[in-house]
Every structure is written in structure tokens, then in C-alpha cells.
Amino acid sequence: MSIQKDQLIMKGISKTFPGVKALDEVSFEIISGEVHSLIGQNGAGKSTLMGILNGITKPDDGQILFNNKVVKIDDPKDAFNLNLSIVHQEFALCNNLTVAENIYLGDEPHNKSGFVNYKKMHLDAKILLESINVNLSTNKIVGNLNTSQWQIIEICKALAKKPKFIVMDEPTASLDEKQIDNLFEIINTLKNNGIGIIYISHKLKEIIHISDRITVLKDGKINDSFLKNEVNEEGLIKSMIGKNISIKNNNQNIINFQKPILKINNYSYSNTFKKIRMDLYEGEILGLSGLLGSGANELLRCIFGIIKQDNGQLSLNDKVVTINKPRDAIVNGIGYIPSDRKNEGLIQNNSIKDNSVLTIFNKLTKMGFFKFNAAAKTTNNYVKKLDIKASNIDSFVMNLSGGNQQKVVIAKWLVKNCKILLFDEPTRGIDIAAKTQIWKLISEFTNEGGSVIVVSNEIPELIINCNRIITMQKGLISNTFNHEDFNEQKISLNISSK
Amino acid sequence: MNFKLLNNTGNNINLLILFFILCCFAVFISPAFLDFDNIQNIIRTVMVLGIIAFGMTMVMILGEIDLSVGSIAAFSCAFGGLFVDSNSSFIVIILTLLAGTFCGFLNGIGVTIIKVPSLIMTLGTMAIIRNVGYIMTKGQAAYPTKLEVYMASAKGYVGIFPIPVIIFIVLSIICAIFIRFSTIGKSFYVVGSNPVASILSGISNNASKIIAFTVCGLCCSIAGLIQSARLGQIDPHMGIGWELTVIAIAVLGGASLYGGKGSIEGTIIATLIIGVINNLLNLLGMSNHSQEVVIAIIIVSMVLIHNFRKKQSS
Numbered sequence: 167m168s169i170q171k172d173q174l175i176m177k178g179i180s181k182t183f184p185g186v187k188a189l190d191e192v193s194f195e196i197i198s199g200e201v202h203s204l205i206g207q208n209g210a211g212k213s214t215l216m217g218i219l220n221g222i223t224k225p226d227d228g229q230i231l232f233n234n235k236v237v238k239i240d241d242p243k244d245a246f247n248l249n250l251s252i253v254h255q256e257f258a259l260c261n262n263l264t265v266a267e268n269i270y271l272g273d274e275p276h277n278k279s280g281f282v283n284y285k286k287m288h289l290d291a292k293i294l295l296e297s298i299n300v301n302l303s304t305n306k307i308v309g310n311l312n313t314s315q316w317q318i319i320e321i322c323k324a325l326a327k328k329p330k331f332i333v334m335d336e337p338t339a340s341l342d343e344k345q346i347d348n349l350f351e352i353i354n355t356l357k358n359n360g361i362g363i364i365y366i367s368h369k370l371k372e373i374i375h376i377s378d379r380i381t382v383l384k385d386g387k388i389n390d391s392f393l394k395n396e397v398n399e400e401g402l403i404k405s406m407i408g409k410n411i412s413i414k415n416n417n418q419n420i421i422n423f424q425k426p427i428l429k430i431n432n433y434s435y436s437n438t439f440k441k442i443r444m445d446l447y448e449g450e451i452l453g454l455s456g457l458l459g460s461g462a463n464e465l466l467r468c469i470f471g472i473i474k475q476d477n478g479q480l481s482l483n484d485k486v487v488t489i490n491k492p493r494d495a496i497v498n499g500i501g502y503i504p505s506d507r508k509n510e511g512l513i514q515n516n517s518i519k520d521n522s523v524l525t526i527f528n529k530l531t532k533m534g535f536f537k538f539n540a541a542a543k544t545t546n547n548y549v550k551k552l553d554i555k556a557s558n559i560d561s562f563v564m565n566l567s568g569g570n571q572q573k574v575v576i577a578k579w580l581v582k583n584c585k586i587l588l589f590d591e592p593t594r595g596i597d598i599a600a601k602t603q604i605w606k607l608i609s610e611f612t613n614e615g616g617s618v619i620v621v622s623n624e625i626p627e628l629i630i631n632c633n634r635i636i637t638m639q640k641g642l643i644s645n646t647f648n649h650e651d652f653n654e655q656k657i658s659l660n661i662s663s664k
Numbered sequence: 665m666n667f668k669l670l671n672n673t674g675n676n677i678n679l680l681i682l683f684f685i686l687c688c689f690a691v692f693i694s695p696a697f698l699d700f701d702n703i704q705n706i707i708r709t710v711m712v713l714g715i716i717a718f719g720m721t722m723v724m725i726l727g728e729i730d731l732s733v734g735s736i737a738a739f740s741c742a743f744g745g746l747f748v749d750s751n752s753s754f755i756v757i758i759l760t761l762l763a764g765t766f767c768g769f770l771n772g773i774g775v776t777i778i779k780v781p782s783l784i785m786t787l788g789t790m791a792i793i794r795n796v797g798y799i800m801t802k803g804q805a806a807y808p809t810k811l812e813v814y815m816a817s818a819k820g821y822v823g824i825f826p827i828p829v830i831i832f833i834v835l836s837i838i839c840a841i842f843i844r845f846s847t848i849g850k851s852f853y854v855v856g857s858n859p860v861a862s863i864l865s866g867i868s869n870n871a872s873k874i875i876a877f878t879v880c881g882l883c884c885s886i887a888g889l890i891q892s893a894r895l896g897q898i899d900p901h902m903g904i905g906w907e908l909t910v911i912a913i914a915v916l917g918g919a920s921l922y923g924g925k926g927s928i929e930g931t932i933i934a935t936l937i938i939g940v941i942n943n944l945l946n947l948l949g950m951s952n953h954s955q956e957v958v959i960a961i962i963i964v965s966m967v968l969i970h971n972f973r974k975k976q977s978s
Contacts, residue, residue: 472864496866504864513858515924524854524865531847538845578865 172198172233172330174250174362179228181214188214189225190386196331196362201353203365203373206383207406208623212366215383216333219364220252221245248331251324255336255458257316261309266291268308269322294322297359298352314345321352332356333364338372339458342640350376368457370399370662382406399662403655413629415649419612421447421633425484427617428500428586430469433478438464439641442478446586446619449612453628454621455661456638462621463505465638466588469619470502471495482586496525501579503572505591505621511575514564518556519545521563521574525582548577552607569600576607587611589620593627605631625657637661675918679933686940694947702943704826708818708894710939711832713906714932715887717913718839719768719880721931724914725843726876727856727923728775728782732767733910734903735794736881737888740764742797744889745806745898753813761885767793768881772874790907797900806898818893828890835886840928848875856923905956912959913938915966922970938962 175195181188189211196202206212217223219230221239229236232248239245245252259268266288267274275290277283291304300318302311308319317337324332334353338346353363353376367373373380380397382390382405390405397405426445433442439461446452456462468475471489479486482498489495492502504510512521522545523530530537530544545559552573556566563574572592579587589608593601608618609631622628628635635647637660645660647653690697697703716733723730744760767789774785808814820827843849855862855872863869892898917934919926938959945955 470864492864493866493868502864509858510860510864513854513861515857516854520850520854524862524867527847527851527867534846534848536845536847536850 171360172362173231174248174331175231175234176215176219177229177231179215179218179225179230181211181218181223181225181227188386189218191228192383192386192388193228194381194388196364198330198360198362199357200378201357201363201365201376202379202381203367203377204381204383205367205370205373205402205406206389207625210383210406211386212383214386216252216335216364216366219245219250219333246327249327249329250331250333251327251329252333253317253320253324253335253337255339257313257320259308259316259319261307263308264304265295265302265306265308265311265319266304268319269294269304269326271323273326290326291322294325298322298325298355300352312345313340314342314348317341317345317349318352325356329361331362331364333366335366336368336458337365338367338369346372368662370402370659373402374399384408399659400655403658403662407654407658413626413652413654415632415652416630417451417609417633417649419449419451419609419633421450423447427483428469429481429484431479431481433465433468433480434476435461435464435468435473436476437641439468439638442643444636444643446617447633448617449615450633451608451612451618451620451631453632453635454619454638455623455625455628455635455657456621457623457661459640460638460661461641462638463590466502466590466619466621469495470500470588472502496582496584499583499585500588501525501582501584501586502588503575503579503590503592505594507568507571507575511578512563512571515562517560518549518554518563518566518574519559522548522559522577523581525578544581545577548580552577552580553603567600568596569603572596572600572604573607576604580611584616586617586619589618589622591622592620593622593624601627623661625654625661629654629657676927676930676933679917679930679937683933683937683940686937686944690940690944690947693944697943697947706939706943707829707832708826710935710942711828712887712891712894713909713913713938714935715832715835715890716880716883716906716910717917717931717935718835718928719876719883720910720914721917721919721926721928722839722843722849722852722876723782723880724911724919724921725852725856725923725926726873727859728873728876729786729911729921730768730771730782730877730880731786731907732771732790732793733880733884734906735790735792735797736764736767736884737891737903737906738900739767739793739797739800740881740885741888741892741898741902742801742806742900745801745808745892748806748808748811748898751810753811756808756811756814757817757889760889761882764885764888765878765882768878768884769874771881772877775877776870776873794900794904801900803900805900807896808892808898809896814889815893815896818890828894831886831890835883836928836932843928848872852876853924856925858924908956908963909938909959912963912966915963920970921967 177193179189179192192215194215204212214223218225221241221244230239237248269291270287275283275286288304295302302315337349341349356363365376378394380392381388384406427448428446430442430444434440442465454462464473467473471491471494474490480489481487487498508514519541523541530541542559549559554570554573556570563571592604612618629652633649635657637644637657639661647657720730720733740760740763743763744756747756747759771786771789774780775782816827818828822830851867851872854867855869859869888902891902913934914931916937917930941958942955945958
């Protein structure tokens with residue numbers, strides 16, 4: 167006698183966004199009691215596929231079958247009715263509520279008179295935690311727990327809806343090794359309880375360890391499908407990247423690797439990164455790559471003074487410099503282009519002009535008055551130079567496209583005459599033509615003697631443009647590549663395994 | 665010249681229309697509205713609060729709020745009033761203005777360096793400053809009637825123009841120019857619109873806030889001085905509840921409680937509108953209490969309108 171297994175099949179799913187075919191006839195299935203991993207590079211179509219499964223995105227074509235019956239998933243509620251839960255990459259917990267309250271948030275058990283039945287809630291939560299062999303008091307305040315426990319609560323939140331299938335999006339991003347082992351034990355328990363798990367991650371070693379099946383997406387198509395023990399990390403990377411495309415380094419700058427312009431020594435910040443040593447040379451584009459949780463983004467923010475390192479020192483041209491806040495970095499000729507350009511880079515409801523000269527307000531002041539004409543002149547110069555497409559310089563930046571917005575942020579630092587620019591994911595969310603332009607701007611900046619650090623996970627872009635690439639994992643530098651040794655597979659391996 | 669600068673012209677035109685409708689309505693209700701004495705009375709009453717509203721507008725553009733305005737006005741005048749016996753208008757006026765400026769500066773320091781949210785900080789200073797004023801004066805009023813220049817600030821004329829009206833106009837021009845054309849005024853809007861982006865661009869949010877609170881304190885002391893001269897006594901009980909009307913004026917004039925928006929032009933028109941509304945309610949024979957109800961309703965409904973517009977634009 168065999169137990170009836172539930173089955174969820176996505177069949178021939180296609181989705182086109184303006185200018186890009188995100189998914190092309192993709193089929194994907196999940197059976198109860200298995201872990202099916204979905205991997206692929208950024209932009210391969212993973213999020214779109216999961217968005218369709220969750221009812222956030224509508225497919226142009228294709229159907230979803232639940233136990234061979236066609237079902238419609240038009241919004242997240244439909245997904246919920248199909249017993250499908252999602253554990254999102256980011257934690258969405260209320261820090262000042264208890265474990266039980268968080269697990270049943272928005273779905274609290276009530277007693278007859280309409281009040282929350284706390285007794286039942288704590289009991290249910292306890293049973294739920296025990297079912298995955300976790301020993302955690304349901305009375306604890308969530309804010310006092312660690313990230314691993316938060317992850318468990320997120321999973322319990324999903325489990326509280328009694329799902330048959332769970333999607334886990336990068337569940338190990340902020341966990342350390344021991345915590346990951348814990349999570350895997352939980353996943354195995356869930357598997358044995360007959361729950362099907364769709365597992366999404368960039369960390370290949372974990373993927374191979376936990377998956378029963380692995381599906382590789384590439385450019386919106388299924389590229390390969392492997393069973394457990396059929397493939398190793400190299401094989402997966404080959405499949406994700408493709409076999410025949412060779413990307414050539416295109417950076418012609420000759421760097422004098424004698425005197426670093428920027429040198430950081432022994433940089434540490436809480437658990438995020440430890441004892442980082444790094445040099446940056448004049449005219450260099452240095453790529454810094456690492457997954458979420460590797461510490462790369464935080465290192466950049468630390469150099470700019472947004473967060474203060476616990477210890478370590480920074481020197482510019484062999485002179486030790488203390489940077490306590492962004493202003494200190496700016497005074498020393500360092501500029502920062504944040505990944506969240508909407509909230510951190512730009513003042514959305516101000517004009518292109520005001521945004522472009524934001525860094526030189528003091529210079530544009532005469533007897534306390536703002537020199538509007540000089541500001542307009544400077545802005546016009548840079549609008550022309552950077553080819554910013556806008557009707558005029560007084561239009562609000564929120565009406566610009568992503569690429570043009572990014573150019574305004576860059577203009578802000580070029581007018582300041584910075585010597586070092588720190589780019590955090592500079593090409594995220596902008597179209598391919600604009601990406602090329604952004605990289606052209608970066609290389610022009612270095613041709614004129616500037617130095618650049620780019621944090622990015624777009625490895626092909628880094629390979630084309632950088633002089634050196636440093637890879638980071640779990641807060642440590644895992645390797646440094648000179649441009650002769652650039653190799654997409656090796657770099658990917660140094661980011662996503664160990 | 666750059667006309668985009670006047671980007672909230674639309675709002676100001678709406679306010680002007682509202683102002684004229686209210687005036688027509690007032691004339692319709694009572695022809696006495698147009699009496700020269702009545703008009704003069706409106707202007708003199710509301711102008712005092714209008715001057716404070718200039719400071720409040722700056723503070724609100726930065727996304728902060730100042731509840732201590734009435735207390736600062738009372739305290740600074742009381743402090744100046746301690747020196748009435750010197751018989752020197754100059755000394756009393758200077759000390760009044762210095763006291764107000766200093767109180768505003770303290771608010772600024774509390775909000776920026778000690779990092780107390782402005783709502784709480786100024787709620788605290790509202791009580792502290794007022795009661796220090798009581799303690800200092802033992803609750804007694806002082807009488808500046810012998811100080812000629814002091815009294816002229818409310819009662820004097822230049823030609824046919826009352827001096828307080830001239831003070832109001834000059835201050836409004838200075839504040840408008842400061843906000844529109846100075847670099848500091850420009851940074852108010854930047855900091856209020858997006859404090860994170862401004863810090864990451866090397867702008868000192870703290871400096872902007874300290875300046876705005878200090879200017880607001882100075883405005884309070886000027887307003888208090890005119891009010892004291894008008895009444896002929898320096899009363900430490902002056903200005904209780906002013907913050908309500910002042911915030912109403914600023915909000916009606918286009919300042920957003922969420923920061924980044926507001927203009928002196930709007931505040932000027934809003935000052936006149938509040939003046940007419942108060943006068944209208946007087947003419948209708950309604951009590952002070954009902955006036956406060958109306959003003960409070962204005963504040964709340966302006967926020968409603970703001971939220972409604974935001975929803976529509978998105």
C-alpha cells in the first residue's frame with residue numbers, strides 16, 4: 167500500500183516583460199516528501215517563476231496542475247488555498263511579540279467570546295515546534311532571539327498554515343554553519359512528514375547536500391535537471407553559466423601595483439566581516455563579490471562611514487584616516503553609490519539639478535545665497551557628459567528611468583571631484599543598454615585617475631570590466647583574482663561554496 | 665529666472681481663492697467685516713501668530729515640530745521684562761530676543777545631538793520653559809509702558825502704516841528669501857525630503873535642524889514682544905495654546921507634517937485665512953472655544969487632504 171502523494175506541476179509557463187523574455191516554456195514539478203531545488207544566476211527567472219506560483223505574477227502562457235487538475239492562482243490567497251506557503255528571504259517578524267504570537271500573526275485562534283485564545287495559541291505553537299524537533303519556549307520575545315531562531319519561526323509561520331508545499335527562498339543567507347545543520351535537520355523532518363519543499367539558494371554545496379532533485383534555470387529556460395548524486399558543484403556551475411560563452415576582460419588600464427591609494431587593514435565589524443585586508447590602486451576597478459551575508463555590502467558601507475568598524479584602520483595614500491561618518495569619507499574624496507538608489511541615493515521629489523549638486527552645496531554658495539545659475543550650468547554640463555535623458559534639469563528624478571537615476575547619483579559624485587568611488591550593485595534593476603553606459607562611465611572615471619570598488623554579483627560584468635576581483639564568503643576574503651586569471655566558474659565557486 | 669522654483673504655486677492659488685471666498689462670506693454675514701477698524705483688528709491679532717508660523721514652517725519643512733512656541737514667547741518676554749526698570753528699550757528688546765533665540769537653540773540641540781524626537785523634546789521644553797518663566801517672575805506681570813520704542817513695536821505708525829504690520833511684512837520677505845534663495849534654506853527641503861540621502865551626500869542634517877529651531881525661537885520672541893507691547897503688559901501667562909493655531913497656519917499654508925514641503929508665501933496667506941476665520945466666528949457670536957474646535961478641525965482635515973492627494977498621485 168502506498169500513501170497518496172500530492173503533486174504540483176507547472177507546465178509550459180511563459181512570461182514576457184517589456185523587452186525581456188523572463189520565462190520560456192518552463193515546466194517544474196514538486197511532489198510531497200521531496201526537496202526540489204531551483205538554481206540559476208541573477209535574472210535567470212527564479213523569482214518570476216516563484217512569483218507565478220505564489221499568484222503575484224500572472225503568466226502569459228502555461229498552466230498549473232494540482233494532482234492533475236488545472237488550478238488558477240490569481241493572488242496569494244489562491245496559493246494559500248492550495249496549501250502552498252512561502253518562507254521569504256527577509257525576516258518579517260514583530261520583534262516585540264512572543265514566538266507564539268508571531269507564528270499565528272493574523273491567524274490567531276479565538277475563543278467563543280471573540281478574544282484571542284492565548285492558551286490554545288501557545289499549545290499549538292508548542293506542538294508545531296515539537297513536530298520539527300525544536301526546543302524553543304513559545305513565551306520568548308522574538309527580538310531577543312538569534313537569526314537562526316528567527317528562521318525557525320518563519321518556517322513555523324509557514325507550517326501553521328498546514329501547507330503541503332513550502333517554498334524556501336535563500337533560507338541560509340544569514341545563518342552560520344551550525345545553524346544551517348539545524349535547518350537541514352528540520353527540512354529532513356518536514357520531508358518525512360510528507361511536505362514537498364522547493365528550495366532556492368545560491369549556495370551550491372548546500373543544494374547538493376539537501377536536494378532530491380535540482381533544476382537549473384538559465385535565461386528563462388530549463389537548462390538541466392539532475393537527480394541526487396548525479397552532479398557536483400562544478401557541474402552545476404557549468405550548467406548555470408553555459409559552456410561555450412567566453413567572456414573577455416576588456417580593461418586596458420595598466421595599474422601600478424606599488425602604492426595603494428586606499429588601504430584597509432584588519433577591518434572587522436561584529437559578526438559581519440572579520441579582519442579584512444584590502445588595497446585599492448590608482449586607476450583600478452576592483453570587483454568585490456559575495457552572496458547576501460558575505461559581508462561585501464557592509465564592508466563598502468563601513469569604508470564610507472555609514473557603519474563604524476569595531477577595529478582596523480584605513481589609510482589613504484599611506485596616511486591613516488579616521489572615518490566616523492559619511493562626511494569624513496566625502497571630505498577625503500570618497501563617494502558612495504548605494505544599491506538602494508531610491509531611498510539612499512536620491513531625493514525623489516527634487517529636481518535633477520538639486521540632486522546633481524547635492525554634494526557641492528557649500529561650493530555653490532556666495533554670501534549665504536545659493537548660486538542657481540552656477541548650479542544649472544554645472545548640471546547641464548554633466549547631463550550632457552553622462553547622457554542623462556530628461557526633458558529638462560528641473561524635472562523630478564522620480565520620473566526618470568532606473569538607468570538615468572543611477573547616472574544622476576554618479577553625477578553627484580563626479581561634480582565633487584572624488585578620487586575614489588564605491589559602487590554598491592550599480593547595475594541592479596536597470597536595462598542592458600544602461601548597464602553598458604554605467605560601466606563605460608566607471609571606466610572613464612578610472613581612465614582619468616580615479617579608483618573604484620564595485621560590489622556586485624553580476625560576475626560576467628565584473629569579468630569584463632575589472633582589474634582585480636576579490637571574492638568574499640561569510641565575512642572573510644576567500645580569494646583574489648588578477649585579470650589574467652579571471653574565470654567565471656572559478657569565481658562562482660569561490661563565492662558559493664566552502 | 666526660473667519659474668519652476670515656485671513649484672507650489674498651485675497650492676497658493678487655491679489658498680488665495682479660499683481666502684476670497686471666506687471674505688465674501690464674511691461680508692455677506694456682516695457688513696461690519698469691511699470696517700477699517702475690524703480689518704486692522706484682524707491683522708493685528710493674527711499677525712503675531714503668523715510671525716511664529718514662519719519659524720514653524722521651517723521646522724516643519726525639516727520634518728520636525730515645535731510645541732514650545734507659546735512658552736518661548738512668554739519666557740523670553742518675561743526675561744526681558746525683568747529689566748524694565750533699566751528704562752532702556754534697547755536692553756529689554758535685545759535680552760528678549762536673545763532669550764528666545766537661546767530657547768530655540770536648546771530645542772535644536774535636544775532634537776539633534778541628544779536625539780530626542782522633537783514632539784517629546786518640545787513637549788518637555790513647553791512645560792519647562794513656561795514654568796521657569798513663572799518661577800523667575802513669581803507669576804507677576806511687568807509693565808513696559810514707559811519704554812517708548814518697545815511700545816512702538818505694536819502701537820507706532822510710519823506714515824499711515826502700523827509698525828507691527830511693517831515688521832510682519834519685512835520678516836516675511838526675509839524668511840521667504842532665506843528659504844528660497846539661501847543654501848541653508850535649500851538644504852532644509854533636502855533634509856526634510858530624504859534625511860538618509862542627505863547624510864550620504866555629506867549634508868549636515870543636525871546643522872540644518874539647529875538653525876531652524878533657533879530661528880523659530882527668535883520668531884517666538886519677536887511675536888511675544890509685539891503681543892506684550894499691544895497689551896501694555898509683559899505677562900508670563902501669555903501664549904498658552906498658541907502652538908495649536910501656529911501649527912494650523914503652517915499646515916494650511918502647505919507645510920507637511922512629514923517634512924520636505926512648505927513655503928513662506930503659503931504661510932502668509934494661511935495666516936490671513938485663519939485671521940478671517942477667527943473674525944468670522946466672532947462676528948457670528950461664537951465663543952473662543954468653538955474657534956479652537958474649528959482650528960483643530962483644520963489641522964486634522966489638512967492631513968486628510970494630504971493623504972487623499974498622495975493616494976491619488978500614486
